[in-house]
Amino acid sequence: MHLLAIDTALFLEKLSMVAVVVFALLGIALYTTFAERKVAGFMQDRHGPNRAGPLGLLQPLADGVKLFFKEELIPLASNRVLFILGPFIAMFTALITGAVVPWGSELELFDRRVSLTIANPDIGILYVFAVVSLGVFGIMIGGWASNNKFSLLAAIRGASQIISYELAMGLSLIALLMVTGTMSLSGIVKQQMAGGWGGLLGWNIFVQPLGFLIFLTCVFAECNRTPFDLPEAESELNMGYHQEYSSLKLGFFLFSEYVNMIVSSAVVSTLFFGGYDMPFVDEAALAGQIGANATAILGTLTLLAKIVFFLFLFMWIRWTIPRFRYDQLMELGWKKLLPLALANMLVTGAVALLLNR
Amino acid sequence: MQPLTNRAKVLEVRPLNFMERLYIPSILKGMAITIRHMFRKKVTVQYPEEKRPFSPVFRGLHVLNRDEEGRERCTACGLCAVACPAEAITMEAAERQQGEEGLYREEKYAAKYEINMLRCIFCGLCEEACPKDAIYLSETFAPSNYTRKGFIYGKPDLLIPDPVREPEAFAQAQGRIAERKATSGRTS
Numbered sequence: 001m002h003l004l005a006i007d008t009a010l011f012l013e014k015l016s017m018v019a020v021v022v023f024a025l026l027g028i029a030l031y032t033t034f035a036e037r038k039v040a041g042f043m044q045d046r047h048g049p050n051r052a053g054p055l056g057l058l059q060p061l062a063d064g065v066k067l068f069f070k071e072e073l074i075p076l077a078s079n080r081v082l083f084i085l086g087p088f089i090a091m092f093t094a095l096i097t098g099a100v101v102p103w104g105s106e107l108e109l110f111d112r113r114v115s116l117t118i119a120n121p122d123i124g125i126l127y128v129f130a131v132v133s134l135g136v137f138g139i140m141i142g143g144w145a146s147n148n149k150f151s152l153l154a155a156i157r158g159a160s161q162i163i164s165y166e167l168a169m170g171l172s173l174i175a176l177l178m179v180t181g182t183m184s185l186s187g188i189v190k191q192q193m194a195g196g197w198g199g200l201l202g203w204n205i206f207v208q209p210l211g212f213l214i215f216l217t218c219v220f221a222e223c224n225r226t227p228f229d230l231p232e233a234e235s236e237l238n239m240g241y242h243q244e245y246s247s248l249k250l251g252f253f254l255f256s257e258y259v260n261m262i263v264s265s266a267v268v269s270t271l272f273f274g275g276y277d278m279p280f281v282d283e284a285a286l287a288g289q290i291g292a293n294a295t296a297i298l299g300t301l302t303l304l305a306k307i308v309f310f311l312f313l314f315m316w317i318r319w320t321i322p323r324f325r326y327d328q329l330m331e332l333g334w335k336k337l338l339p340l341a342l343a344n345m346l347v348t349g350a351v352a353l354l355l356n357r
Numbered sequence: 358m359q360p361l362t363n364r365a366k367v368l369e370v371r372p373l374n375f376m377e378r379l380y381i382p383s384i385l386k387g388m389a390i391t392i393r394h395m396f397r398k399k400v401t402v403q404y405p406e407e408k409r410p411f412s413p414v415f416r417g418l419h420v421l422n423r424d425e426e427g428r429e430r431c432t433a434c435g436l437c438a439v440a441c442p443a444e445a446i447t448m449e450a451a452e453r454q455q456g457e458e459g460l461y462r463e464e465k466y467a468a469k470y471e472i473n474m475l476r477c478i479f480c481g482l483c484e485e486a487c488p489k490d491a492i493y494l495s496e497t498f499a500p501s502n503y504t505r506k507g508f509i510y511g512k513p514d515l516l517i518p519d520p521v522r523e524p525e526a527f528a529q530a531q532g533r534i535a536e537r538k539a540t541s542g543r544t545s
Binding site for chain 1: 381384387388390391392394395397398399400401403
């Protein structure tokens with residue numbers, strides 16, 4: 001019976017953690033859609049939505065309710081099962097990526113040390129990678145099942161785009177992993193916290209600036225954000241893969257994009273910007289002063305601040321740069337980013353070899 | 358060729374150099390522009406709260422005028438209907454009876470006066486045609502309506518409030534006109 005002796009407290013702890021992360025992701029995504037529209041407005045000298053509630057803060061709720069009550073339409077010529085499956089895969093993969101991100105250090109509750117990470121596998125980064133690539137199946141299946149030329153083109157574009165950028169992304173990560181020597185995300189964060197200036201100098205951005213740039217570009221491509229939003233290119237593909245979708249299924253597609261953005265921001269912050277590490281602050285000393293719990297919460301807030309910064313960057317770029325042409329996109333991926341990432345990997349490997357000698 | 362302005366810019370077409378092919382400097386330049394715009398003054402007019410001043414020559418909904426004693430000025434001569442290029446105005450004349458002197462200024466008056474606001478093009482020719490100063494265009498425009506019928510404005514919709522019986526409403530309407538005249542005087 002020893003095998004079945006599950007630690008109930010651990011089970012509850014993880015369950016509540018899952019609930020918190022999922023609802024937090026959805027909640028933040030809700031307001032990211034709002035922020036997106038506000039930022040767009042401000043960058044175009046407009047106000048953005050400001051009618052629903054004070055400052056327009058109820059706008060995302062209004063949008064959600066609207067989507068919820070729209071007529072559910074499934075085209076006759078579509079493949080019904082796959083048509084329904086598409087948005088669900090998109091949403092599901094977007095949400096489960098958050099499982100391995102270390103959202104904070106540890107809380108001490110009821111004499112237990114509760115880790116603020118849902119799961120901390122040793123291959124955390126590989127998991128993120130795998131799941132993010134699965135996300136494109138949502139686009140592909142949705143686009144194909146719609147039985148619409150535009151949707152199909154969008155699905156093809158999405159798939160080829162992900163393949164082209166995944167390589168460069170993986171190679172830039174290999175260089176990073178050569179430096180860190182671990183694939184566990186919390187391990188990477190702990191390493192960065194050990195750097196000078198309260199952890200700031202330990203951030204991987206200073207070790208791998210080129211790798212960061214490549215990774216960030218690829219993240220934009222993976223999230224289908226401008227300038228790489230070819231799968232949904234409104235002007236040429238007429239919303240692309242979600243053209244035939246309506247009601248909540250459309251909402252799922254739109255929403256999964258934002259959830260993806262949040263998780264990607266979290267991953268970028270974790271890998272290159274110290275995760276929940278507060279710059280200029282020695283966490284161990286702070287924990288001695290104000291307690292471990294307060295420090296952990298402050299750390300989580302720091303991570304959130306970094307995420308918000310990256311979300312803003314996503315929007316900032318979106319409302320600045322026009323979309324790439326399709327051949328330009330492919331050229332950038334294969335002819336520029338890939339060789340660059342390879343060179344970066346080579347140099348990093350050589351330097352690591354020399355230093356370890 | 359002689360350039361018309363000195364703003365003409367000679368473009369040289371050449372392949373991008375290395376820095377340009379990196380894209381990053383130009384991307385940062387673009388981002389600097391957009392972030393500057395975030396703090397600019399907004400150009401939006403927040404409509405229901407904030408209204409743009411009308412132009413002094415704005416022509417809006419029609420008003421049927423009364424004289425100082427509150428008598429309707431319109432004599433149903435039909436000149437406005439003749440002048441109307443959209444044929445939006447219809448009227449029926451009636452003779453003033455004994456005891457109605459306080460209501461109508463002259464012996465003949467419009468028993469029915471209707472303007473179809475869907476036909477009206479707000480050209481203001483009726484205002485120009487009227488010999489009795491009985492009709493003029495205000496600065497409000499026709500509000501939306503669910504039915505076509507709702508756009509046919511009869512006398513109750515068009516008549517200005519009676520200065521004798523409803524002095525407050527009349528003053529309000531007059532005030533709006535005066536205000537409009539004052540602002541138009543200022544701007545012109």
